[in-house]
Every structure is written in C-alpha cells, then in structure tokens.
C-alpha cells in the first residue's frame with residue numbers, strides 16, 4: 103500500500119489529481135470520486151486495474167486492521183489528506199494543501215494526529231502569500247487600464263486555472279473568460295462537478311487577434327510560445343506562488359506577476375503543524391531543510407523524507423515548455 | 428505608500444514605454460496631492476532620501492528572524508532588501524499604513540538615533556511590496572523602471588493639450604510636491620513660471636537626410652550650411668544671474684536632465700549669461716578624444732579632481748539660443764551663427780566653435796564627409812560621426828521640424844558574422860528569439876573556431892524576425908534557460924551582415940573587442956558560415972586610426 107506512488111504499484115492511495123501525485127498504471131486505486139474523475143479525464147478510462155471511490159470522512163478498514171479515511175486538503179477539487187489509524191495511533195499524510203479560501207474546492211479540514219507528513223513546496227520564510235483577492239484585483243485593474251490588450255494569465259491547468267475563473271467572478275468580472283485548449287476538459291469537469299465558473303470559452307485560433315480587453319487563461323509555458331503572439335499586444339501575467347520572488351518572476355518573463363498559490367505558504371505550514379498536535383513531523387515535497395529546522399526549534403521531532411519524483415506541478419510546467427501548443 | 432510601491436513594482440516588470448506612461452498617468456490621476464507629487468519626485472530622482480545604511484536594515488531584521496532561516500532565504504532570493512521585505516514578521520497591531528508624504532517628512536525630522544524605531548514601525552504597517560519599495564528607496568538602491576523623461580511625459584498626459592516638452596520647460600523652476608504643476612496640467616491653475624535663471628530650452632533636432640527622397644535634387648545646396656557632427660553628447664550649457672545677483676550655471680542633456688554635478692569643470696567655466704547648444708567632448712592636448720574615452724568618464728559615479736584632470740570636458744558650440752536675456756531662437760540660423768562666433772570668442776577655453784565645412788555643391792560635401800581629416804576636421808577626424816546640414820534660414824524650433832536640419836551619418840563599419848546564440852526578447856517580443864549573439868572566426872586549439880564578438884537585437888523587419896525565430900527554433904543544439912545555442916558549423920548556420928559604429932578593446936569579451944551600436948544590416952541566408960569574417964579583420968579595424 104502506497105500513497106501517491108511515483109511507480110506503478112498494486113495498491114495505491116491517491117491524494118489528488120496533479121500529475122506528480124496521480125499517475126496511471128496502478129493495480130488498484132483508492133481516491134475521492136473527484137480525483138478518480140480527474141485521473142480518467144487525463145489518462146483515459148483504463149488508467150488503473152480497478153478503482154474505489156471514497157468520500158470525505160468515510161472510513162475503510164484495510165488488511166491488518168488499519169483504518170483509513172480521506173479529509174479535505176483545500177488544494178484542488180477532490181484533494182485529500184489521508185488519515186491512518188491503528189490501535190489509537192494516528193498518522194496524517196497531507197498531500198498538497200492550503201489554508202486560504204478557495205471557492206472551487208472543499209476547505210482544508212484540520213485532523214489531529216501523532217505523526218504529520220507535510221508537504222513543503224513553499225518551505226522558506228519568504229513565501230508569505232498575500233490574499234488572492236488582492237492579486238485578482240491587480241489583474242482586473244490592469245485589464246481595465248489597458249482595454250485594448252489581451253491579458254494572458256499563465257496558470258496550471260488543474261485547480262489554479264479554475265480558481266482564477268471563480269475568483270474573477272467574485273471580483274465582478276462579467277465578461278467571458280477565455281481558455282487555452284489544454285484546459286477545456288478539466289474546466290468542463292469542474293463545471294460538471296457543480297463549481298460555477300460563468301461563461302467560459304475555448305480560444306479559437308483565428309479569434310485570438312480579436313481578444314483585446316479579454317482575460318485568457320493558459321498554461322504558463324504557452325506565454326512564451328508562438329501561440330501567444332496572435333493576441334493584441336498581450337500582457338503576460340503569471341499566477342503562481344513562485345511569483346513572490348522577483349528573480350523567479352523575471353526568469354519566467356512575467357510582466358504582471360500574480361502571487362496566487364495553491365500550496366500553504368510558510369506561515370500556514372507552521373500553523374498547521376502546530377494545530378495538528380503531532381509530536382513527530384515528516385517533511386517532504388520541496389524545501390525540507392528550513393521547515394525541519396523550524397520544527398526542531400519548536401521542540402518537535404522532524405525529519406526530511408527526501409522523496410524523489412515529486413515536484414511542484416507548476417515548477418515542472420514552467421521548466422519544461424512544450425513547443426507549438 | 429502601498430499604492431506607490433505597487434506602481435514601482437508594476438513599472439519594474441512592464442517593458443513597454445507607452446504602458447509605463449499609462450501606468451504612471453493612472454497613478455497621478457488617482458492619487459491626490461501632495462502624495463502624487465512626492466511620487467513624481469521619487470520617479471524623477473528629485474527626492475534625496477536620508478540614506479539608511481544596509482547595516483541598519485540588517486540589524487533590524489536580525490532582531491526579528493532566525494539567522495539560519497534568514498541566511499537560507501537570502502541565498503534563495505538573492506537580494507537583501509527583498510528578503511527583509513518578505514520575511515518581516517506581520518504585526519497585527521500596526522494598522523496605519525504610512526503615506527509616502529509621511530515617510531518623506533518622517534525621514535527629514537527623524538534623528539539618526541530614532542531612525543531604527545521609526546523605520547521598524549513603517550515596515551510593520553506596510554505590505555510586502557511596500558516594504559520592498561521603502562527599503563530600496565532609503566538604501567538608495569531602487570532601480571526605477573522608468574526615466575525622469577517618461578514620468579514627465581505621464582504628467583503631460585494628464586492635460587488636454589500639454590506636450591512633454593512643455594512640462595520640461597517649466598520643470599527647472601519647480602519643487603516637490605509639484606502642486607502648481609499638477610494644477611496647471613489639470614487646467615486648475617496658471618502655467619508655473621520658469622524662474623530658473625539658467626533654464627533649459629528644448630533642443631531642435633534633425634532628421635536623417637536619407638529619409639528625404641532624391642534629396643540631392645530637391646534641396647538646393649546654396650540654401651544650406653554644413654558642419655561636422657561630433658561624436659559626443661549633445662548638451663546645453665546655460666548661465667545666468669539669479670534674483671540675489673548670484674551666478675547660476677547649469678548643464679543639461681538633450682532631454683533636459685540636469686547633468687551639472689557630473690561636469691564641475693564645465694560648470695565653473697560658464698561665466699556668461701546665455702544658452703549654448705553644443706556637443707560635450709573630451710579634449711586632451713588640443714585633440715578631441717573618441718566616444719569611448721568620453722564613455723569612460725560617464726561611467727564613473729564619483730567625480731574626483733583626478734578624473735576631471737584625466738578626462739577634461741569641453742564644449743564644441745553649434746548654436747546660441749539666448750544671450751544676455753535676449754531670445755535668439757526666432758533669428759535665422761545664419762544670423763545666430765554670427766552671434767555665436769562672437770560669443771564664443773569671449774566664452775573661455777572650455778568652449779570652441781564647431782567649424783563649418785566649406786562646400787558649394789553636394790558633390791563637394793560628399794567628398795568632405797568621406798574624408799573629414801583633409802576637409803577641415805584634421806586630427807579630430809576620428810571624432811566625426813558624419814555631417815550636419817542646416818538651412819541658413821531656419822529658426823530654432825523645439826522638436827524635430829521637417830526639412831530644416833539634416834544629419835548625414837558616416838557609413839558604418841560592416842562585418843559578416845555567424846549567429847551563435849539567440850535569446851528571447853522582452854515585451855512584444857517575449858515569444859520571439861530576437862536577441863542574437865554572433866561571432867567571427869578565430870584560431871583555436873583545434874583549428875578555427877567562432878568567438879563571440881557582439882550582440883544585436885534590431886536592424887531587421889518584423890517579417891524577418893518571424894523567419895529568424897523559426898530558424899532558431901529549428902536549429903537549436905543547446906538550451907540554457909531563455910538562451911538557445913544555434914548550429915554554427917563551417918557549412919551549416921546563419922550569417923549576418925552586422926553594421927556598427929566603432930570598435931574598442933575589451934577585456935570582458937573573449938574576442939578582446941567590443942562593438943558600438945551593432946545591428947543586423949542584412950541577413951545572409953545565402954552565405955555559408957565558412958565565408959564569414961575573421962577576427963584579424965576586426966583587429967585591423969581596431970589598429971586603424973579611423974576607428975574610434
């Protein structure tokens with residue numbers, strides 16, 4: 103039994119649909135119904151030998167008497183933390199999580215435990231994410247100040263893109279929101295799951311030149327691709343927690359960096375660790391060293407897991423641009 | 428302050444000139460006096476903050492963060508002020524966000540002893556971007572993503588019929604927070620009087636002669652005078668007497684920026700009342716030095732007596748705009764020239780007259796341009812970058828009036844070089860590989876190899892850019908971040924004809940030479956890299972006295 107295995111295994115528990123956590127080819131997969139739908143949308147019907155949908159809060163007893171249950175992680179639609187209970191000992195594997203409000207998925211639920219396995223994508227004290235609403239306001243202000251320019255927003259296709267759409271609606275953006283072809287299927291899935299996103303349109307190739315004044319959401323790598331050229335004097339916005347650091351924003355060629363993250367920032371990582379009441383912390387997925395150091399300074403036992411194969415989905419999308427999309 | 432910081436943040440990322448102007452104009456429109464005036468002062472470099480030492484900032488953050496976590500963060504972020512801005516602990520009690528106005532006043536009235544506490548209370552109340560901007564401002568390390576000229580252009584944009592030069596004209600008499608300026612551009616007040624005893628006058632500019640079709644036939648050589656176009660920087664040296672009878676002397680760049688502090692040797696030589704339009708040059712032992720030498724002086728921040736002695740500045744006068752309170756700009760050029768000749772005789776040794784070229788026909792002028800040394804420029808010929816042709820009847824008009832003054836630049840140097848690396852551009856070009864590093868052949872350890880000699884990012888049309896971008900993408904052999912290495916073999920690769928204005932020795936480039944104003948003059952799709960030029964060709968140009 104493995105959580106988010108990077109190689110095909112017989113029995114896999116999947117926290118959420120991002121590609122570094124949910125891979126195809128496992129024998130049996132346990133996940134929330136939404137995560138299973140996302141995997142099917144990405145990998146096709148036969149992505150696993152067999153699947154088992156588990157709702158949030160439902161308890162399943164595994165061989166050997168371990169009870170497992172899934173709890174909202176607030177990261178993307180269907181994302182879960184996994185609680186393992188055995189003879190009164192409780193361990194939680196967080197998967198990816200955030201504490202900030204997100205209208206497109208169930209809010210993070212705090213699960214008290216003895217051992218907490220936490221992600222640390224933004225595990226440095228410089229990652230203090232501002233409220234996303236303020237960043238969305240920047241985007242809307244810019245679209246209003248430059249009504250003849252298309253605003254292209256680079257965002258990861260699963261979760262971030264839909265969160266932007268929902269938050270634009272909350273900010274009063276009533277115009278259609280345009281999306282790159284790579285996002286259509288997942289966005290439709292969100293809408294089908296009951297997340298209201300308003301009028302979402304796929305960008306037709308010959309229509310790009312007419313999209314001055316519109317907001318277009320696309321994978322970050324496409325901002326530097328030929329695809330983006332046909333828009334009228336495009337503004338390259340990038341929505342990512344990495345935009346907090348200027349050197350990273352520059353490196354990515356962002357002209358309008360939006361600090362919007364789907365992972366917990368430094369303050370929320372620490373807060374969550376304390377609130378779980380866990381006495382032992384395992385840190386994985388990102389900048390482990392600083393967070394382990396911090397845990398120890400709080401009198402908690404902590405160790406880095408140094409797992410390979412997990413990255414930040416956004417970082418991967420940024421580092422390996424796909425040509426000609 | 429948070430609003431101003433957000434503007435600075437946005438300007439730092441926005442590459443487009445017009446977008447920068449709109450961002451600033453939007454700010455000036457939204458933000459009331461005097462806050463916007465202090466912002467304008469910061470944007471134009473007119474605000475001198477009491478500089479806090481980076482050490483003070485380090486001490487403040489040291490008391491608030493763990494040293495190990497700070498060090499790790501600092502290493503990751505790569506910038507001290509930014510790291511402090513991001514790591515500064517949130518203080519929920521501090522909810523009065525300081526305005527820029529309060530910060531300016533606060534810095535002026537705060538003693539050195541109280542500065543740490545004051546600064547800390549501001550940092551407590553600001554957001555991440557606000558803290559970043561404040562720390563950059565007070566440590567004097569803020570790179571503003573817009574020039575003073577652009578900020579003044581944005582102010583002009585607030586008005587209905589106000590040109591950037593109008594703002595430039597009244598600017599010298601103004602003080603922050605510029606309430607009279609905003610009142611005027613918004614139509615609520617009179618035009619501020621330029622009370623500067625040594626004001627700037629917007630210069631008259633020329634057009635390229637090549638832009639006039641059949642100019643040799645259309646223009647009558649008898650209507651024109653010609654003089655050398657000197658390769659320095661165009662300046663205005665202005666002297667006057669202020670209300671208290673004190674002598675005022677100022678030196679301005681072409682755009683009206685005051686550069687007096689960089690040239691104390693010129694300022695102390697201005698003992699006249701008048702405005703001279705001329706070229707700033709370095710003259711040693713009676714000989715005009717190349718632009719490279721001038722560049723060496725311009726590069727220095729600290730103006731020491733040693734620097735001034737080694738790089739003596741000089742003004743070669745082109746025109747006289749005012750004299751003893753009289754505005755000469757409505758006179759014809761020929762008349763102004765006579766006044767200038769008399770004026771310069773009295774102006775002292777730091778000033779001399781730009782000599783006129785003797786010619787009757789365009790053919791004679793063509794010959795002079797081809798060989799300045801034997802047509803009057805003599806030993807200064809290497810500092811000539813072409814000729815200026817001025818209509819004798821032309822009055823002095825600010826801006827670039829058509830048909831009055833023409834520049835006719837010397838032919839550039841040309842070299843055939845091979846494309847080695849391409850980098851994505853910025854702004855509109857961010858999806859194009861539009862910055863090209865090129866090289867020429869040089870002897871290497873294993874036979875000939877291509878060594879980089881320069882970088883160019885213009886000289887081609889938009890259509891050519893599309894083709895070049897396609898070529899780069901198809902012929903990539905290596906990638907380093909935004910840079911691609913492109914095939915460059917003897918028989919495979921792309922040759923550029925590169926035009927440039929001059930060449931100098933450089934220790935920063937592996938090839939040992941650096942080009943001035945290189946641009947792609949032609950794309951030689953037809954030429955194999957094997958036939959590109961060799962480094963010896965450039966070295967010969969370097970030793971040739973004609974190349975500066």
Ligand SMILES: [Zn+2]
Nearest residue numbers: 120177198415
């Ligand atoms: Zn994830």
Ligand SMILES: [Zn+2]
Nearest residue numbers: 198413414415
């Ligand atoms: Zn992840």
